[in-house]
Amino acid sequence: MNVTLRQMRVFAEVARRLSFVRAAEALHLTPPAVTMQVKELEAAVGLPLFERSGRQVSLTTAGEYLLLHARRMLAVLKDAEDAMARLKHVEVGRLDVGLVSTAKYFLPRLLVQFREQHPGVELKLHVSANREQLVALLRGNEIDLAIMGRPPKDLATRAEAFAAHPQVFVAPPDHPLLRVHPVTPLALEREPFIAREPGSGTRKHMEDFFARHRIAPPLAMEMPSNESIKQAVMAGMGLSFLSLHTIGLEVRSGLLGILDVQDAPIVRSWNVVHLSGRTLSPAAEALRYFVLEHGEAMLAAHDAPLMVGPNDPRATATLSSA
Structure with missing residues (x-):
């Protein structure tokens, strides 16, 4: 041809x-x-x-x-x-970075700092709606690096954790459970929940929490967007379980509250991932090192003030507890 x-x-x-x-x-x-x-x-x-x-x-x-x-x-x-x-030992060219939608709330701030140090690198972001879509991009060799939570088990990858990823239960600001400390998991069983779609890492972690505590709260609605879920919770349609990174503006503005649920937050880790059989370009190596070096400090400083209670030890959750 x-x-x-x-x-x-x-x-x-x-x-x-x-x-x-x-x-x-x-x-x-x-x-x-x-x-x-x-x-x-x-x-x-x-x-x-x-x-x-x-x-x-x-x-x-x-x-x-x-x-x-x-x-x-x-x-x-x-x-x-x-x-x-x-x-040529140069850090130029295009770099394709894939990320789950939750990471879009913090990754741009990191990339701005990276570009200041590496102006010759052209960055292209591929924002996936959920984890499954991002794994498909990795499998298809369409991205150099991926920023995600759980690395894929059915794909040969190198995954390196760089920051803690707290996930919390949220409620509208006038919800009575916000005045309860702590909220038992059993108290959640009577509350309708607005959840991410199947295939989302956030959805899986929420379901794992419910299974561990043997509760089955009613599922009021599924939504494929963190923004839509936040709006629904603010409107009083139910509670939800979201990444702490996604709710900073709403919590600071008093539009959402974080529930002090027993055994929460669920602290996982963020990983920078690439195919293990693929040799990274100098630009990709530079971004990988930058994320590993600066990612945890930036996220910890941004999220710690949002945690439940000014003296709550969970406010200092770091990668070591993930």
């Missing part, structure tokens, strides 16, 4: 987003330019790669097969670029 790497890159981006318009925005091209590249690729292959129905786009069987090869080709090309960068 007489195809170009440019065509394969455009095809892979359209396949990932299932949208010619969003792919054009990501590639800094016009939609007609993206359409032309895909049409030229389809002509070279001799098969349609996408099915189009109005604004809906889906891959054909041929497109699904070609996407597997396209991702491999682009991953090999990225490895070659990284190898040349290592030989």
Whole structure:
């Protein structure tokens, strides 16, 4: 086939987003330019790669097969670029960083500091709705580094913990349980809960807590967004279980309260993760070291004042307790 790497890159981006318009925005091209590249690729292959129905786009069987090869080709090309960068000992080029949606509340602050020290690195963030989507990006070699909680067990990765990740029970500011210290897990069983969707790490940790204490609070609603959950809790629709990193503004403003639940907060850890078989570029190594060195101090300083009670020892939860 007489195809170009440019065509394969455009095809892979359209396949990932299932949208010619969003792919054009990501590639800094016009939609007609993206359409032309895909049409030229389809002509070279001799098969349609996408099915189009109005604004809906889906891959054909041929497109699904070609996407597997396209991702491999682009991953090999990225490895070659990284190898040349290592030989030149330079920290330049594009760095693809994947993160679960909860990490978007703190990672940009770290990346601003990183860019000040490494201005030659172009950062591209891939924000996944939940853990499962982020693992798929890792598996597909679409990102250099991932910022996540639980590393995948079914994928060969190197995971390094860099900061504590407290998760807490939250309530609207007038909820009577906010005046109870401590709240027993049994007291939660009568309260409706608004939860993240299945596949979310936060959802799993909440369910693990309920299972350990043998309670089954009613599930009032599922939502795929921390922001939507916060709005629902503030409206009085129920309680929830969220990352402490996501609620700082609402707690400081008096719009949400943190419940003093026995055996909470649940303190896990944040990890910086990459495929173990992949050699990192100098830029990726620089970001990895930066996150490991600065991540814990920044998060501890940001989150400690939010914890229950000014003298609560949990306010100083660090990575050592994760």
